[in-house]
Amino acid sequence: MRIDIVSIFPEYFSPLDVSLIGKARARGILDIRLHQLRDWTHDVHRTVDDTPYGGGPGMVMKPEPWGEALDAIAGDVRRLDAEPGEVPGPGAETVPTLIVPTPSGRPFTQADAVRLAREPWLVFACGRYEGIDGRVVEHARTRMPVEELSIGDYVLAGGEAAVLVMIEAIGRLLPGVLGNAVSAVDDSFAPGAMESLLEGPVYTKPPEWRGLRVPDVLLSGNHGVIARWRRDQALRRTAANRPELVAGMGALDERDRRVLD
Numbered sequence: 001m002r003i004d005i006v007s008i009f010p011e012y013f014s015p016l017d018v019s020l021i022g023k024a025r026a027r028g029i030l031d032i033r034l035h036q037l038r039d040w041t042h043d044v045h046r047t048v049d050d051t052p053y054g055g056g057p058g059m060v061m062k063p064e065p066w067g068e069a070l071d072a073i074a075g076d077v078r079r080l081d082a083e084p085g086e087v088p089g090p091g092a093e094t095v096p097t098l099i100v101p102t103p104s105g106r107p108f109t110q111a112d113a114v115r116l117a118r119e120p121w122l123v124f125a126c127g128r129y130e131g132i133d134g135r136v137v138e139h140a141r142t143r144m145p146v147e148e149l150s151i152g153d154y155v156l157a158g159g160e161a162a163v164l165v166m167i168e169a170i171g172r173l174l175p176g177v178l179g180n181a182v183s184a185v186d187d188s189f190a191p192g193a194m195e196s197l198l199e200g201p202v203y204t205k206p207p208e209w210r211g212l213r214v215p216d217v218l219l220s221g222n223h224g225v226i227a228r229w230r231r232d233q234a235l236r237r238t239a240a241n242r243p244e245l246v247a248g249m250g251a252l253d254e255r256d257r258r259v260l261d
């Protein structure tokens, strides 16, 4: 998978050099390219924002730099002033999916991560200030799929943190990235993972720590009883922290109702 990220703070993405994603890049599973939006400005101050039409607080990101950046990256062969030697992408016929993190976007979910992990090429546009001029997404939609996505109901200073979250959620699902393929399936929210229940508590050695013992059932070696205990713990934690997920499971059977009583 190829990923392009356009931002006025490309240095924000140094975490993508380490850990799981860093290893995937080193192994050629992920090809992540960072771009400084200001490289597509033409004034001495490398201006990327201006005041909003219609008034209101803050600044809006200008459309011109974004348009030129997406032309250069997405290989818009229709652009007349293409720089010689610009590489359009993995293949002229490949069109990237543009992902724009925004608080007003559709919620980004595990299902989106699974779906986007199948794409050959993603381009992330990191907006700052009050957002990007609406015509950028409008024009981009004429030449590629565009998804405006939110990672949650809180206010960030820009899209960079959201892009890190999405790249980790997507990248870990790529074949060969996770050492133990099973863990991607067992994750909370992974399709089919115990009806999307939150994972219960986990334990490792020592069997007793500061007077606190690991639950005996986990030391019993009885895998059926252990699986049942883990699901009960998952159900209790989900009911406590995300009751709407339990409600979405439909009617609980008698045993599950007893677990929650």
Ligand SMILES: Nc1ccccc1-c1cnco1
Binding pocket: 101, 102, 103, 127, 128, 149, 150, 151, 152, 153, 154, 155, 156, 157, 158, 159, 160, 162
């Ligand atoms: N708050 C933001 C500001 C700028 C760009 C994205 C966001 C965002 C994305 N998901 C939640 O918030």
